[in-house]
Amino acid sequence: MIAHCFIRLIKQHYQDMDISHVLTRRPLNTLGDFPLPECLTNSIDELVAGADLIVECSGDVFHGTEVIERAFEAGLPVVTINAELQVTTGSYLAGKGFITEAEGDQPGSLAALHEEALMMGFKPLVYGNMKGYLNHDPSPEDMAYWAKRQGISVDQTTSFTDGTKVQIEQVVVGNGLGATITRQGLEGLASTNLNETGNLLGLMAERVGQPLVDYVIPAGYPAGGVFLVCQHDENQQAALEYFKLGPGPFYTLVRPFHLCSLEVGKTVRRVLNGGGVLLNNSTTPTLGVGAIAKRAMRAGELIERGIGGFQFRGEAVRLDDEPDHVPIGLLRKTALKRAVEPGQLITFDDVDILPSRALDIVMTQRAVRIGASAPVQPQGAPDALGMVAIGG
Structure with missing residues (x-):
């Protein structure tokens, strides 16, 4: 919905901007109702080629992280409307390139x-x-x-x-x-x-x-x-x-x-005109969002998803108080190592988490925060959802 509405806005009301590419992992022939079908691509390389700015509006922590890193490699600024990504890997990304949350969702x-x-x-x-x-x-x-x-x-x-x-x-x-x-x-x-x-x-x-x-x-x-x-x-x-x-x-x-997608254009114009970061998770966060069990679960139970699932909900925590909490944004296709009770805050000792670039980042930052070395997990396969490239 965000990408559809944002693209219509740019197409109809921002004559000085063009949408160069829109990244999706869906088969291109299944998106016949998309407002700019000729811009669709499954290639990250095509997304960043010739772009002046990337708008990340996937709502996905894992794929969003990988695409943003590719955008930074190409020297591109990134505007997100993805608080889930910001709170999980955004602080690391803020230290590697220009990333700002957009006006429109409540944080922006x-x-x-x-x-x-x-x-x-x-x-x-x-x-x-x-x-x-x-x-x-x-x-x-x-x-x-x-x-x-x-x-x-x-x-x-x-x-x-x-x-x-x-x-x-x-x-x-x-x-x-x-x-x-x-x-x-x-x-x-x-x-x-x-x-x-x-x-x-x-x-x-x-x-x-x-x-x-x-x-x-x-x-x-x-x-x-x-x-x-x-x-x-x-x-x-x-x-x-x-x-x-x-x-x-x-x-x-x-x-x-x-007004969500209708306001993202304001932040895009801000960045293209040389304005600074509106908001990101900062490079020195003090708060996180942990996963709280909604019900009793047994060892070996599969966690399909944390955010938006029926097993956990998120709660704000102070990082100093709960250094071992698992960010809820990491819980996807994860298995419990031991039983948990309703209301329990999930820690890294409670779950086996699939390798991913997002996990690499979280574990590295956690090690820095607690002043101890932590093993870096191997990188896993990325997820994929929509991104929008803005060309001048």
């Missing part, structure tokens, strides 16, 4: 609101996400129904519903903008008044002594956007109250929408 929208707030003199204390619905353990039947109704995949629907997606998004924001969390899994406050909830979160940030990332579950007002809780100079208090932001000392700035 928060980063853009952060930039606007700074230009107005605000000091952000809380980076907030508004989540419409949460069920930590939804049924496959419910997810199939809602996936069909919304026109997206079951795994996407499940990751949105069980909270994994919002945990991933907020961890990327925290790492990229220097914020932390109050506890594993975030607070996730129920809220009937965003200003009042923002004041509470602002107090929590002051108590921690560092900006926070978190989310709210609204009731009585629309969800789907992002917000900042900020402070400002005391001598601006009267003006801010006149501007309807309240008496302070905390001020809540709301962006009530994020």
Whole structure:
């Protein structure tokens, strides 16, 4: 969906840009409804040849990592709309080339609101996400129904519903903008008044002594956007109250929408015009997203997928607190080595993980972080999904 909508946007509204190639692993003759079928390719070499920039919108950690490394070898900047990749291998990639998350999904929208707030003199204390619905353990039947109704995949629907997606998004924001969390899994406050909830979160940030990332579950007002809780100079208090932001000392700035693929073009233009990184997972992350078991599982059980599956959900963790946790983005076609209980955080001792370039990166970074040497796993076969190359 992201690639289709983004390509239509560029084709119809960005006359100074062309789509040179679109990478897919699907047979090309099965994509007759694609808006630019002549641009489709199964070749990474064709994707990067002649491109000025790569837009990575696959949602896939494994293949996305490999393609981004190939783009960096060709000296190309990369714009992603893939928080799952950012939180798994993005910090390593940020040290190897230009990679930025796009405006449109919540992390990029928060980063853009952060930039606007700074230009107005605000000091952000809380980076907030508004989540419409949460069920930590939804049924496959419910997810199939809602996936069909919304026109997206079951795994996407499940990751949105069980909270994994919002945990991933907020961890990327925290790492990229220097914020932390109050506890594993975030607070996730129920809220009937965003200003009042923002004041509470602002107090929590002051108590921690560092900006926070978190989310709210609204009731009585629309969800789907992002917000900042900020402070400002005391001598601006009267003006801010006149501007309807309240008496302070905390001020809540709301962006009530994020339009995904329709906003990616703004970040593409930013990068092509020489602008800097909007947001990435930083080269020195402090937060990660671990896998929490939804149910009891036996040794030898196969894990088809972590993100969007029915065995695990993701929770934000501090890397210093949980150095042995397995990033949920690595769990794909993995076997349990021993039984686990509901609510258990999965560690590397619990699973056998298939070799991949993503695993190489995670293990290398983990070794650096804990100050010990760790064996580097052999590289496995890549996955593959869509990428878009922008040509001048």
